[in-house]
Amino acid sequence: MRQLARHHGMVVRILQLMSLCVVLNLSVFNLSVAVAGSLKASWNANTEPDLAGYKIYYGEASGNYTNSINVGKLTQHTINQLKDGVTYYFVITAYDTAGNESAYAPEVSAKTVLVDVAPPTVVSVTPRDLGTIEVKFSEAVSQSSALTKTNYVIDNGVTVNAAAFQANSTNTVLLTTSAHAAGKTYKITIQKIADRAVTPNVMPQAVNFNYNFPLTDQTPPALANARLVNATTLEVLFSEPVTVASAQFLANYSINLGITISRAQLQADTRTALLTTTAHGSGKNYVVTVKNISDRAASPNVMPAPRTFNYTYQAEDRQPPQVNAATLTDLTHILIVFNEQVTAASAQNANNYRLSDNVQVQQARLATNGLEVTLTTSPHQYNKDYTVTVVNVKDRAAAANTIAANATFTYFLANNNNGSGTQVNSLNPARYVLDSLRIGEAYYIDRPYIIRQVPNNKRNALWIKTANADRANSAVRFLEFTLTRESNIYVAYDSRAAQPPDWLQSAFTNTGEVISVSESAGTLTLWKARYVPGRVSLGGNAAAGMQTAVSLSMYVVMIEDVLTPPNPGAGTLQSFVLQQNYPNPFSRSGGATGLTQTKIDYYLQEPQTVTLTVHNTIGQVVRQLETGLQAAGNHTALWDGRGDNGKLLPSGTYLCVLEVRAEVNDGGFEMTAALHRQMRVMTLLK
DSSP states (O other): OHHHHHHHHHHHHHHHHHHHTOOEEEOOOTTTOOSTTOEEEEEOOOOOTTEEEEEEEEESBTTBOOEEEEEETOSEEEEOSOOTTOEEEEEEEEEETTOOBOOOOOOEEEEOOOOOOOOOOEEEEEEEETTEEEEEESSOBOHHHHTOGGGEEESTTOOEEEEEEOTTOSSEEEEEESOOOTTOEEEEEEOOOBBOSSSOOBOSSOEEEEEEOOOOOOOOOOEEEEEEEETTEEEEEESSOBOHHHHTOGGGEEESTTOOEEEEEEOTTSSEEEEEESOOOTTOEEEEEEOOOBBOSSSOOBOSSOEEEEEEOOOOOOOOOOEEEEEEEETTEEEEEESSOBOHHHHTOGGGEEESTTOOEEEEEEOTTSSEEEEEESOOOTTOEEEEEEOSOBBOSSSOOBOOTTEEEEEEOOOTTTTTTOOEEEEESTTOEEEEOOTTSBOBSSOOOBEEEOOGGGTTOEEEEBOGGGTTOOOSSOEEEEESSOEEEEEEEETTOSBOOHHHHHHOEEEEEEEEESSTTOEEEEEEEEEOSEEEEEOOTTOTTOBOSSOOOOOEEEEEEOSOOSOTTSOOTTOEEEOOOBSSSEETTOTTTTOSSEEEEEEESSOEEEEEEEEOTTSOEEEEEEEEEEOSEEEEEEEOSBOTTSOBOOSEEEEEEEEEEEEEEETTEEEEEEEEEEEEEEEEEO
């Protein structure tokens, strides 16, 4: 028992000595240990005579010791093959010669050293301003290498004047440089930069980075557009994105004519501001004034002065379109003039026009002004009243309005010769119309104003109907046409003019005669000049020299033949029409149409001596289809692609020519007094 007690007392003493005398000195060795993955433990020696040695226990979690080492009587030991950068937990025990082992001494911990062997890299290069560049590294870099300005080289003549760490940073360097140019790209070369490891790692080679400075925005925003969305909402569009503060500040906007603004809201595109206003009046012209608007540049640009924009409010259009005029420009073309712009889809639908006397509409074409439609038709007759009924034509309102049901208009075409032989060709503007001068008839193509009184000797004269919409034209050369006979030209000019234009005063004589009309002009004064056959050119209604205190009406033109016709009873040479052949092109095999012949239609106003022939492109007659005196009315000829010899002709282009002859008897001899022809191009396929 004494031995056991003595043995037990020794164990207690060992434990006491371990708790009092064995001191574990497990320090963090990251500054003194040269090899990664090692920790050195040391402690004070136990002086008991029967001490046999020490054991070290350790692991990666507190209280969980997965490894142990018996180090004998050593008082220090280096533990190797540990993980880099990991915290380990240690305890130590003492054991005597009898094999008794003390309890754990208090736990201590330490973290292994993570040895840095990677050099720094460049993360980014960012221009701050034209004289400052920011360079960011992947880790803390040494002051001596990072602040050496020769370690940085910039191309295009830019020099590095200084290098400094950004405040509170050891991995971001600010370079002060000579001035860069906006809008230009630069290359910076960075070299010899070292990190802050115990054994510093240096960049193994130079690296290059490209950067550029965007152009500096120095242009203030402009007012690009203003339009009414509805009577109380005005949309204002700027040339570039603008700031919310300036765009929504009500004092930056004003509108004339008593319109007040209660709200301004910048839209998501940052260029459009919607202004909520009091109600605008339909048909009125407004001016919005905008000022002090800023853009979103780094240094904001502000409008240097107030800017204005004119706009007009038109209330919703609920009125259907109407026909202002319907006029035959020749035997196969009708000009329809609407009072407002109409849609192409409805206006160019030939089924929307119905003509009297079984005249057929073949095509409808809308002019670019959106007001005028030209109908191509089967032939009309001179000096006969016709009606056109227009249906389903729509205007261009947001909610389109359709023309009133069965809108009907009467039209008429006078014989251009008027029994005198005078002819007018190549009229320009082409929409102007030749007619006979008659009391009670409209004298414009776009207004319903009528003639009330004309001098007796001018009744039934040849008349050029103009458009009153052209009254403000100031061109030197405006109305032009070709005369085929010597004629007196009368210009009927608004009598209210203080002075007519120079072209009228210099070339024409005031006759003192007037024509009475229904509109505000009251009378049109007749100015006269004689012209020989050839091209006639008249100036604009408001050309140089015109003086007036009121808005003048457009002039119209009267033409009077001064020669006796060679044969007053002769037929009218212009009173015929040659239509385009159908089908065209056509094929001897029938092609897509299945037709092996082409049909050629023509119309004679009165009995005429005609020749209908087919010519090749060098003018040779290859086929005569018709010849001799024919009755008035519609006629049809067929061509099968063969010549007069019955043989098939080569494929290609051919000309169809209709000639009309006026025959006179002179002393028993039949003579051709005049010859007129029309021609159409035909294409023959294989």
